[in-house]
Amino acid sequence: xxxxxxxxxxxxxxxxxxxxxxxxxxxxxxxxxxxxxxxxxxxxxxxxxxxxxxxxxxxxxxxxxxxxxxxxxxxxxxxxxxxxxxxxxxxxxxxxxxxxxxxxxxxxxxxxxxxxxxxxxxxxxxxxxxxxxxxxxxxxxxxxxxxxxxxxxxxxxxxxxxxxxxxxxxxxxxxxxxxxxxxxxxxxxxxxxxxxxxx
Ligand code: GAR
Numbered sequence: 787x788x789x790x791x792x793x794x795x796x797x798x799x800x801x802x803x804x805x806x807x808x809x810x811x812x813x814x815x816x817x818x819x820x821x822x823x824x825x826x827x828x829x830x831x832x833x834x835x836x837x838x839x840x841x842x843x844x845x846x847x848x849x850x851x852x853x854x855x856x857x858x859x860x861x862x863x864x865x866x867x868x869x870x871x872x873x874x875x876x877x878x879x880x881x882x883x884x885x886x887x888x889x890x891x892x893x894x895x896x897x898x899x900x901x902x903x904x905x906x907x908x909x910x911x912x913x914x915x916x917x918x919x920x921x922x923x924x925x926x927x928x929x930x931x932x933x934x935x936x937x938x939x940x941x942x943x944x945x946x947x948x949x950x951x952x953x954x955x956x957x958x959x960x961x962x963x964x965x966x967x968x969x970x971x972x973x974x975x976x977x978x979x980x981x982x983x984x985x
Contacts, residue, residue: 787814787867787971792857792874793821797828798956799872799893799963804835806964814971817864820857822876838864844876854882870967875904877929888933888977890925891970893963895955897921897937902930907955911948917941918951920958922966924977933982935975936966 791800800819806812819832820840832839840860847853858881861869868889883890896906898921903909910918919939926932940954969975976983 788817788865789814789868789870789967789971790818790820790861790864790866791816791828791832791870791872793819793828793872794823794826794875795828795873797826797831797872799959800828801831802960803870803872803964803967804831804837806968812964812968812971814867814967817866818861820860822853822874828872850877851879851881854879858882858885868970870963871925872963878925878927880927883925883927888924891935891967892923892925892930892932893959894921894923894930895959897939898923898930898934907952908948911942911946911951915942918955920955920962922963924982933977935970935982936962938962 829839871892
């Protein structure tokens with residue numbers, strides 16, 4: 787199975803995925819990394835690993851869908867079977883999702899449906915919830931929604947700072963995302979009735 791990673795930022799999840807592939811823990815091929823941000827460190831991680839990196843500027847397109855059409859066109863060149871979002875901070879259009887139905891994964895740093903959006907760790911910390919966590923789900927048109935494949939929780943301890951919580955969340959993400967990607971690539975995740983079942 788071939789997949790692509792889409793990332794907008796520092797790419798620590800991408801790097802965890804690259805390492806898991808090297809260690810034989812993900813039995814699928816990462817063919818290309820695409821970013822909507824020219825200076826995303828994720829692109830540097832790809833280059834260092836010898837994986838083709840592609841930057842596509844949203845400024846070159848009139849709207850979300852025409853940008854997504856350009857991304858999908860590039861993905862087609864790499865015969866991608868599924869897509870992994872790793873800190874990709876753009877909402878995918880219906881067009882994009884329709885090209886890869888039930889074949890796009892996302893990771894989000896909270897126990898969805900709590901704390902959707904771009905600041906989930908900070909929001910959970912500021913709400914002083916006792917427990918937060920990480921969710922891996924299938925991407926649908928609605929932001930940070932879609933069938934949940936895996937969730938793992940994490941207590942927020944009284945001595946935690948935002949920084950220590952971020953560190954713990956990222957550590958958890960780097961463990962569970964490669965696990966889910968491998969399960970997915972090997973056909974162990976079935977989607978039906980809005981639910982994802984880990985076979
Ligand atoms: C990760 O924490 C990921 O869960 C989050 O962005 C971060 C990217 O970090 N994604 C979202 O908030 C999606 N709504 P990374 O670039 O170091 O992998």
